[in-house]
Amino acid sequence: MKYKHQYLIKEVKAGDTIEVFKTQSSRYGYNIPRKENTGSTPDAVEKNNQRLAEDTLRQLINENFQNNDLHAILKYFIENRPKTPEQAQKDVQAWIRRLRVKLKKIGEELKYIYAIEIGEKGGVHVHVIINYVDIRIIKETWPLGSVYFVPLYSDGQYKDLANYIIKQTSEMYKKKGWSGRRYTPSKNLKKPKVDKRRVDAKSWRKKPKPPKGYMFDPSFPLINGVCEVTGLTYQRYGFIKIKTYKERYQQRRLPANDLQTTERAL
Template sequence: MHRYKQIEFKAGITIEVIKCIPRGCRGSGYGIPIKKKTSEEMAEANMRQASRKLARKINANFKPGDWHVVLTYRKETRPDPETAHKIIKKLIDGLRGRYRKNGFEMKYILVTEYKNKAIHHHLIINNVNDGKKTTSDYIRELWKGNGNPKFVSLYDNGEYRKLADYFIKETEKTFREGDSPVRQRYSCSRNLITPKPHSRIRKTKSLWNMDPKPRSGYYIDQESLYNGTDKLGYPYQRYIMIKINPSDKDWEPYNGFPPDIGE
């Protein structure tokens, strides 16, 4: 009989599943020799971890129809990083005021990039409609004179892992720079849901199925499926399930453990 730990994160219409060997069972023939990771390998691992945390946050708080906005500056008036930080703060404050005035709660995630390219911002924001204007109208009005915003509607499957990967890779060097006005990869509104891990110990005859079956009503994103080992050399599996027919309720706060996905 084998024992393993199953950890799940419920984020919007996604359920991230991680299966690993619990601490109490390690050293029972599962481990394999490992070498000390290089600084490059550690940096890559840290980026993956940061990307997963960001993806969960995006999945839990934003949905199809919300916006990913790229905010650029006109070449002739392109600001330095410190000035750009003040400009984008003014935009956020202005948007927050518009939302509150019309009875809406604003949610956003903000990323700024300027290393080896023209300075610009990425803004993920929930889309609203006050009956006369929408979020895109607010942004165009408040950004007028700076440049042309590009609006990309968040895609329909509700899983934004690739978008998170892009943000983390794009800002990996920028936020570490000595002249950077920010000391974090991204900033976000305080009202965002942060998915919590829920774990349990499972007992099986032969560990887990290398080709896992999704919970009823879900499908597995095959690109997210990983069968291998963790950083200590123990068996490890990770994948993401996505709900097939979602509803708005799926993005409401969730504190319980998702129903058993089966095997």
């Protein structure tokens, strides 16, 4: 016999993180009062698209990158600035081809996600999240300007980085009237593991327990909320793996101080 009430649960496991979202549904035993259909405003649609883009980017970074991989920022010399986003795309793709050739010769793989940002005054720079490689090779293969490097944090959660990239590119796309993807990933990235299922219960535990080896993720605090439109409840929270200092230290390929010293020397 089918259970009278069910709720939906979606779990996304990406790298060292797990994101959980639970919600009721009118399809599974819950009565939803009919609401007036007022339609969605352009701002509401844009806000939702931005949230979805940030969710996808965050989970992709969490799944594929880790401690001391790099956030590289490619900048242009004034005389080399592209006049169109299409030209900037060609510049970045040409750089990736040169970089991939160099790395292939030494047996190293290239994984990346990049996003192009154009400032108010026309300044162009490219945000590139990339697996750790010799930064001298990155500089050698980008002759159009300078490169600045920031090592990724060691906790496995890159919410702030994804938020920044999506926010900056969304504002640019809105002002310029552009459309299309806000970022471009390499084809060899792994996809986060997504598990969607129905649970035979009317509601859920108000305070869930982390799985063994995990703790609550401070970036995703527990929220027990109510949807303003339907009046149905939802719950959202995140877990992150517990790591000792020793484990984090062993994952490092190049200490941050050495990276900064190498940058100054180049």
